[in-house]
Amino acid sequence: MSKDIFKKCREYHDSKDARAQGFYPYFRRIDDSEGNHVICEGKRKIMIGSNNYLGLAQDPRVIEAACDATRRFGAGCTGSRLLNGTISLHEELESALADFLQRESVLLFSTGFFANQGALTALTEAEDAILCDRENHASIIEGCQTSVARLVPYRHNSAPALRNRLKRLPEDAGKLVVMDGVFSMSGDIADLPSMIEVSKEYGGVMYVDEAHSLGVLGPQGRGTVHHFGVNDDVPIVMGTFSKSLGSMGGFIAGSQEMIEFLKHKARCLIFTAALAPAVVGGVLKALEIMRSEPERIDQLWKNTRKMHEGFKSLGFNIGSTQTPIVPILIGSEARSFTFAQRLFEEGVFATPAIYPAVRYGEAIVRTSFMSTHTEKDLDFILEIFAKLARELGTFDDPVYTQPGRRRNIFDFALQEQDR
């Protein structure tokens, strides 16, 4: 008899158990959005769980541009960019981004996930190695797993660890060093200057994912490579529209030669439908606003500083974040669910992140802040956190509930001790 492929589904109870206990925190239905607030179960909640850093997802000018694009080109492109799906707005956005990021060329993908997966897979071959920060986003890991190249994880944001890995690789292997510019869970900024220096010593090629740094770091929000002034040392930059630019989609930026290659070799581009006109029209407008209203980014940083200080003074452990992503370190998964549920009941929308998004036993409630949060919003949020600190504690010394089982998503690939 054949193996029953649905057995694992029948035996999967985690989500049902959490629901039964009344603290299931995922797939929460939003019935309406009003700026920084959402309506869930008939009640207003302040949103601190999104990546809408500049508040552009709700900007009326962006919404109008999305509607205009729909009226002009229709609801969808109904085909791949390669075939019937390229409209003038795609090319306009590619040029606008290339100009903004000071790159020769840009290629849009239907999601940021596809951009990472498509580029990493297409650019690497069997004799190559992808050196991957252990806290990189899942889409990078997916790209590494889809690629035929060897995956070489290195300790988070550590130039000495990268050197240790690089020096053991064959001299003639292609070496792609991939990292997030801002790490999506910890909020750390990549130490690009040190990583670039080490990478150069061994002939590595840098690839930086700017998903959480566009609109946040660098002049006009040009990202981590511009923040550090190392644009010329990073041949491949990836970005998304699903955060500061308030929509969805992704891109790869680099040389014209590389983009021409990806256009014809990246399966995640060729075999999927092109970004819908509404998305591209909206992103074009959001990019224009982001460039012309730098005060949004200034406000984002003002809000960020206030919240870092506020959480710390309440006694919460926010790790090593340097950005608007502020993890509240909790430790146990169950307690992170309880904490998020209590926040929700008090009118604050934030979600827990558990393994494999973070290391096992190091659950967080991930909060992130926007330029459009007002002083009153932020004070209200801190008041609620203060209340919960009194009620549940601050978890300032995260308890690793199962220390023996701490692991991260890379464990499948670790053949040797991480150094």
Ligand SMILES: Cc1ncc(COP(=O)(O)O)c(C=O)c1O
């Ligand atoms: C660092 C990073 N890279 C890539 C992605 C994927 O982006 P998208 O949501 O556009 O697929 C994300 C999304 O969460 C991310 O955080």
